[in-house]
Amino acid sequence: MNFIETLQLLAFIFVLPCDEASVPHVSECNFCMKCHNEQISDSFGQRHIQGPLSAGGDRDTATAFDRIFPTTEDIQAKQSRPNCTECHGCRVQLQPLKAVTAFGQDFRVEIGASPEWIFTAELPPSEGGGRAVVKVWCMPFDKVHRTFQWRCQKLDMAVRANKFLIAQQRVVEECGLMDTTVKVWLAPVNAVDPDTGLHIWWYGLWMQRAEGISLNQLSYITRKSFVEETIMDLLQTKLNKTRVIRSAMLDLLTSQCDRHAQNVFINENGNIQLIDNLQAMKFNWLKCGSDSIFLPGTQKYTIASFGGNIVWKKIGSKPKRTVNPMVLLDYRCYANGGKIGTDYPLDLAKCLTKLSSLTVQEIMEQYGFPMQRHAEVLSVRAKDMLSKGFEWSLKHGEPLNLTPRRYKWHEPCCKLGVHHHVVSCGHAWNISMEVPKGDPLHGTEWTKGYPDPGTYLGGEGLD
């Protein structure tokens, strides 16, 4: 053995975190029950896909989108390999995303209905470390029964969704609003499923893991002392008010239609972070202009103020005795003079100006949106926000919510009070819980067998 070979051998041994250098590389295995991390400098941070298209990533991005599922050839090649009990060459250790601990309590994670699988992982230091979540398509296991079968469905939809997310992120980054949400990028998974030992060699959608728990999880805690002390303190005193305003800006800019309490995370310092930005800029099939607990006049916001029963027009529904602490997410409580108008942060103002100057085609190409409709929605929204201001755009701008889903604005409740264990608004807050005429779910005419509790035409009385 010459000097170089000795060095190589030493390097090999050093690199392997396990005792036996004879452990196979994961690429030699079909299933592998325990895959040790490879401490290589070739970090997938260098290959991950985000940032401006002009940064030379065009071709990479294009191929990465098609790598979120394994090819038939790859699957066949893999199946001819032996199963290993132990191997090396993985990048991270995946964990099922089952529970989180926060506020001195364990919370179960809601398992989504989607066929994609979600794991959590600690990123290697070469990528800056930190906790990440990765979404994987085409897992050959039934989520519930765990039966094994390769079948990938709706891949073109998944590719389009990822293209949209990356394009939208380029906009959000340029507009300086990334602090409100989590970063996402496409990169190889190269790890094994901790339950089955399946090697996931294809790409996944990596996401920075939001800190804390979702507001939905927070609301499951009904212990009186927790509600009265922790929630009040967290959502009132600690809540990062600047970020509330910026979250409202993000959701209006992107015409976000799925911002409910499960997609808003809060940590123990009162900082909020939004996840799951997919349902945005897409009026035509969702028939939604914006729907967010941060945006007054939208349905999700109104559910927080009135309760679901009134908004869904259940027979005989009455206002609840208690006020939902989420009413404190109203940006009007924290914005100067109770409104944003055109008082945007500098980066956002610049970005709105730029977007307004581009054609729809240019927006589509520069940011990489997969559909023209996305660029159309963004273009008109940016122009409105710039020239007519935030509130006008929310009330009257395109894309507009369907009439039965356009609610009157009411005064915000900006402070809570507790009296005899009942949470109420801490100042005079006499709102009338009226709802617009029509079907609140489909946005169509009222068709139920009892009189429509709606009292006005949606969109009326907004000024």
Ligand SMILES: Nc1ncnc2c1ncn2[C@@H]1O[C@H](COP(=O)(O)OP(=O)(O)O)[C@@H](O)[C@H]1O
């Ligand atoms: N970036 C993230 N940070 C923290 N938790 C996350 C993140 N992404 C997803 N989760 C958690 O995983 C759950 C399931 O996610 P997902 O599969 O995307 O849900 P769905 O199928 O409902 O869209 C979410 O409800 C959330 O609690």
Ligand SMILES: *[C@@H]1O[C@H](CO)[C@@H](O)[C@H](O)[C@H]1NC(C)=O
């Ligand atoms: C490897 O394990 C998988 C899953 O348990 C099984 O389906 C397959 O038959 C095994 N292959 C071999 C060669 O043992």
Ligand SMILES: *[C@@H]1O[C@H](CO)[C@@H](O)[C@H](O)[C@H]1NC(C)=O
């Ligand atoms: C509140 O949010 C703003 C905007 O994201 C951030 O700059 C600031 O540091 C946050 N404040 C605290 C106390 O974390």
Ligand SMILES: *[C@@H]1O[C@H](CO)[C@@H](O)[C@H](O)[C@H]1NC(C)=O
């Ligand atoms: C609340 O407002 C309604 C009309 O919107 C009014 O009739 C009622 O008197 C008000 N109540 C209080 C206590 O101000």
